[in-house]
Amino acid sequence: MTQNQPSRRRFLGTIGLGALVSSAGCLGDVSDVVPSDDEQRPLQLTISDAGGSLRESYVTDLSQTRPERDEAAFEAIRNGTEYTTQYGTPFGSYPEDPVYTRHDGTYYRLGSVVIDEVETTHPVLRLTEASANEETASGDAAETVSAEQLPEVDAAAVRVAQMTARARGNEGGAPWGLVRRGGYVYRSDDVVEGSELVSGDAPASVTYRERRYAVEVTQETFHESVYRATAEPVAEAPDGMEAVLRAQFVESRFDREDLSTAAIDIVEQSAASEYTEAHPYSEGYRKVLRAMHERPYLDGNVAKDAGVEEDGPTILRYNGEYYDYRLRFLTRSSSGN
Structure with a gap:
């Protein structure tokens, strides 16, 4: 989904700015209506315009996408030809994040299925953080290079691999969606050909943001999926x-x-800036959360419940228009209401 710039003007025009102004006094300070309990984190709701139609966000023009092979895959399917890829799904599509496109008035859902596996070998870059005064393996300072001096394929690899190196022994871990096998995997031949770190005369260490890392590159066996591109017509x-x-x-x-006056006030304030309350919530806030089907937040133990803090905004339809909304817990020191 493309990220739309938050725009609350149309939202306030739809539900009435006057009600927001008139409600400012009755919303008051949250501390006046909820108990002061440091164990309960305030819950903040923000609402923003999601655009005029969902098609604007979810229907893709393949001629504008970065991999040119997307157009080739779609054309092959329309011509009845099988199109397969390795190392990545066609169209960058996944079941939870489908891609749609339009051709000759018909809308298609683009995706893929796994039809085989291939055993292959890829270089894996792993970095180990070194002491600032530690010498390289040969003692030759020339064997250390800055990540900025490396080809872009290696600079990108270092950016990923150093995240794992810095995460060792620390809370929070690493971005496992990027990291594989504790490092960075060079998965395609053209990337390997453009790499200096994979070559036999690679430097012993690299520096990144004033930290030095020992370089280790190993050749390892992988079993890669083979994907067949699919395109299913879904609408005319x-x-x-x-x-x-x-x-x-x-x-x-x-x-x-569908809402009470108090609930409308909360929705409008959420669209104008944000709205925050701590549990137990007012009846107006509870009505808004129920209307959004966010019932897990109504639980008094919600701060400890799993799965209530989702990534990214969620879409709702209010008065026939689309809006993104986000719920997130705050610490009391960061809540302003």
């Missing part, structure tokens, strides 16, 4: 495509008339 008209996207991505739908 814009309204039909919009219905498909609503069914898949819109989490909740409600109108202004």
Whole structure:
């Protein structure tokens, strides 16, 4: 999904700015209506415009995507030809994050299926953080190079591998979506050909952001999936495509008339800036959370419940328009209401 710039003007125009102004006094300070309990984190709701239609965000023009092979894959499918890839899914599509496109008035869902596996060998770069005064293995300072001096393929590899090196022994871990086998895997031949770190005369260590790391590159066996690209027609008209996207991505739908006055005030303040309360929530906040189907947040032990803090915004439909909303817990010192 493309990230839209938050725009609350249309939202406030839809639900009435006057109600927001008139409600400013009755919302008051959250501390006046909820108990002061340091164990309960304030829950903040923010709402922003998600754009005029879901098609604007989810229907992709393949001519504008970065890998040119996406267009080639789609054309092959339309011509009845099998198109396969290795090292990555066609169209960059995954079941939880599908890609849609339009051709000759028909909308397609693009994806892939695994049809085979291939045993192959890839170089793996691992870095180990070295002491600032520690000499390189040969004692030759010339064997240390800056990541900025390396080819871009190696500079990118160092950026990933150093995250794992710095995470060892520390809380928080590393971005495991990028890291594989505790380092960075050079997965394609063109990347390997452009690398200095993979070559036989690679430097013994590299520096990155004023830290020095010993370089280790090993050749390891991988079993890679082979993907076949797919394209399924899902709609013949814009309204039909919009219905498909609503069914898949819109989490909740409600109108202004479905809410109480207090709940409307909270929605409007969330759209104007943000709204924050700590548990136990006011009845107005509870109505908003129920309308959004966010019932786990109504649990008094919600701060310890798993799975309530999701990544990224969630889509709701309010008065026929789409909005992104985000719920997140704050520490009391960071809450402003």
